[in-house]
Amino acid sequence: MGERKGTNKYYPPDFDPAKHGSLNRYQNSHPLRERARKLSQGILIIRFEMPYNIWCDGCKNHIGMGVRYNAEKKKVGNYYTTPIYRFRMKCHLCVNYIEMQTDPASCDYVIVSGAQRKEERWDMGENEQILTTEHEQKQKLETDSMYRLEHGAADKEKLQKAIPTLSELQEAQGAWKDDFALNSLLRHKFREEKKLIREEEEKDQALLKKTSLDIKLLPETEEDRRLASLLKYRSLESYDERQHKKRLEISNRPWFSRGSDVKIQTPNNSLKNLKIRPKIPSSPVASAVMLGVVRRDSKEGSDRERSVSMAECGQETMEETDRQQQESSEQIQPESAAIQTASNTDTILPEERHPKQPAAFSCLVPDYSDSESES
Secondary structure (H helix, E strand, O other): OHHHHHHOOOOOOOOOHHHHOOHHHHOOOOOOHHHHOOHHHOOEEEEEEOOOOEEEOOOOOEEOOOOEEEEEEEEEEEEOOEEEEEEEEEOOOOOOEEEEEEEOOOOEEEEEEOEEEOOOOOOOOOOOOOOOOOHHHHHHHHHOHHHHHHHHHHHHHHHHHHHHHHHHHHHHHHOOOOHHHHHHHHHHHHHHHHHHHHHHHHHHHHHHHHHOOOOOOOOOOHHHHHHHHHOOOOOOOOHHHHHHHHHHHHHOOOOOOOOOOOOOOOHHHHHHHOOOOOOOOOOOOOOHHHHOOOOOOOOOOOHHHHOOOHHHHHHHHHHHHHHHHHHHHHHHHHHHHHHHHHHHOOOOOHHHHOOOOOOOOOOOOOOOOOOOOOO
């Protein structure tokens, strides 16, 4: 930055080095520009970084450690020969101003106004840390002989209390005294581990090559071994033994089913096993008797010959229904026998699956050509 600024400076024609000395004096400006606008009041604007976490009193928001502000820096006093500086900055979340100053006695920053510190400090004495000697105590040790003697006795008591702890630390460090032996032991351990890792990699590569896989295998665990022991990927019998056993079962199978093992075969049972519903006999064809029509033998006839009483028609209808049921049962018996034979051989012929329909009866149509209505 310095070289760039030096090479890019513009010197006007009326600039006289002997008179002005520098461009800043010629332009009547400070080298720090806007940061030195309050320098006459003893205030310099700097970039201040928050030393710890605080709570703003104006907006009650948390401001974390490390947040930076443009702060006004000024000297407010001395601690012996060390100056004490105060910093004044504006909160970035509200209009509240925060003031902090240095504390050389405790090597810390102290909040003057505008905020509260988030307490995260601890007592060094409670944490058994080494305490710094206060300035007053130093002066007293240098000037007061009795205080120096008492202070020495207190230090000896502290030493006696710390001897067991120091002995344990010395023993722990003594275990690492022989550097060569420890180094040899460590290198031997590393060689054994590398050997085991190399063997595992060789096993993994062999397994991947055998299974034609290209994946990364995870290390084997005890849970994997337990699960693998519970699985069986092949039977106890060989392929030839299973084939021989299957042939024996086929050869020992009876040709015909035994009567004790098989239920009594009936046409209805056979049809039910084959899931074939027996054909329901069709409704009897309307006959001339049912319709109340009589074929005339001659053209001459009385009205009595044309009609039949309802009682006679009902009787003839019952006789006709019984005859049709008897014919259908006689027709189903040979069909069921054929289906039973087909079930024994596990085959059903197409013709037997769809039994032939019984021949339709011829319809009788009354003839009214010679009726008296035409004459």
